[in-house]
Every structure is written in C-alpha cells, then in structure tokens.
Amino acid sequence: MDYPEHNDLLFADPKAWLDEALRFRSPLITTGANLAPREAMQAQGVELAPHTPVRIMVGAANRDHAAFTEPDRFAPHRPQARPHLAFGTGPHTCIARHMAHGQTKIALQALLRRFGPGLKPATSPTWTSYRSQRAMETFPVALS
Numbered sequence: 001m002d003y004p005e006h007n008d009l010l011f012a013d014p015k016a017w018l019d020e021a022l023r024f025r026s027p028l029i030t031t032g033a034n035l036a037p038r039e040a041m042q043a044q045g046v047e048l049a050p051h052t053p054v055r056i057m058v059g060a061a062n063r064d065h066a067a068f069t070e071p072d073r074f075a076p077h078r079p080q081a082r083p084h085l086a087f088g089t090g091p092h093t094c095i096a097r098h099m100a101h102g103q104t105k106i107a108l109q110a111l112l113r114r115f116g117p118g119l120k121p122a123t124s125p126t127w128t129s130y131r132s133q134r135a136m137e138t139f140p141v142a143l144s
C-alpha cells in the first residue's frame with residue numbers, strides 16, 4: 001500500500017511483486033544456526049573452521065548494497081546479483097515457501113480486487129519482533 005504504483009504488478013507478475021516484498025520486509029530476521037562450512041573458509045575477512053555453525057542475518061543480507069541496486073527502495077524487477085534470502089537457502093530452505101507465496105498472492109489480490117485504490121494506510125503500521133521474527137502488529141487502514 002505504500003507503493004500503489006506497483007499494485008498492477010501484483011496481478012501481472014505476482015511472483016516478482018511478492019519476492020520484492022519478501023526481500024524488502026523480510027519476515028525472518030535471521031535463520032537458525034543450522035548451516036556450516038564443510039571446509040575452512042573466509043567470509044568478509046573472518047576465518048571459519050569446518051563445521052562452525054553459521055546464521056544468515058536474512059534482513060541485512062536482503063538489503064546488501066553489493067547484491068541489490070538501491071536496496072532500500074521497493075522496486076520489483078530491479079537488477080540483482082543474487083536472489084533474496086527471505087526463505088533461507090541450502091538444505092534447510094523453507095519447506096513451505098511455495099505455499100506461503102500462493103496464500104499471500106490470493107489474499108492480497110482478493111483485498112485489492114475488493115477495495116482497489118480506495119484502500120490506504122490510515123497510520124503507519126506498528127511492528128513486533130520476537131525471537132528471530134518481525135511481524136506487523138497493527139496496520140490501521142482507511143477506505144475511500
């Protein structure tokens with residue numbers, strides 16, 4: 001709703017819209033420490049011994065300037081060096097990612113079909129973060 005200029009894309013290319021929303025406001029801030037290098041490696045100048053548990057800071061990785069042009073802007077179809085990490089990666093990538101995509105697409109398309117551009121934020125949302133998640137707590141809207 002903050003970017004109504006992209007509303008049409010939710011119907012024309014829902015995957016691109018949803019992937020950008022997941023990158024921009026990643027619901028999981030960090031993964032569990034269930035990834036580990038098989039061999040010794042260096043990451044950003046830090047030495048990692050084999051089998052060192054590693055967490056991906058998903059929210060930060062999804063705003064990485066090295067991977068995304070103008071990462072603090074909601075811009076589906078931007079050029080990007082790698083996919084977003086909102087569903088994690090590797091063997092523990094989210095098992096329900098396709099379902100989450102599908103349900104969100106259906107819900108948002110139904111909302112927009114019903115209320116269209118008359119649906120606007122009334123105030124800014126409030127956010128809650130507990131453990132590794134970040135979720136919207138309240139989001140008052142106005143209908144015109």
Ligand code: HEM
Nearest residue numbers: 027028031032033034086087088091092093094095096100
């Ligand atoms: C937008 C919604 C969702 C997001 C952003 C999300 C994100 C993630 C992420 C980042 C991971 C990797 C965690 C890690 O590496 O430690 C993960 C794993 C997982 N997710 Fe989701 N998830 C979502 C919805 C769901 C739902 C609805 C379910 C179940 C119905 C689910 C089930 C799982 C399971 C079982 C794993 C663990 C997979 C494994 O360890 O092999 N997720 N999810």
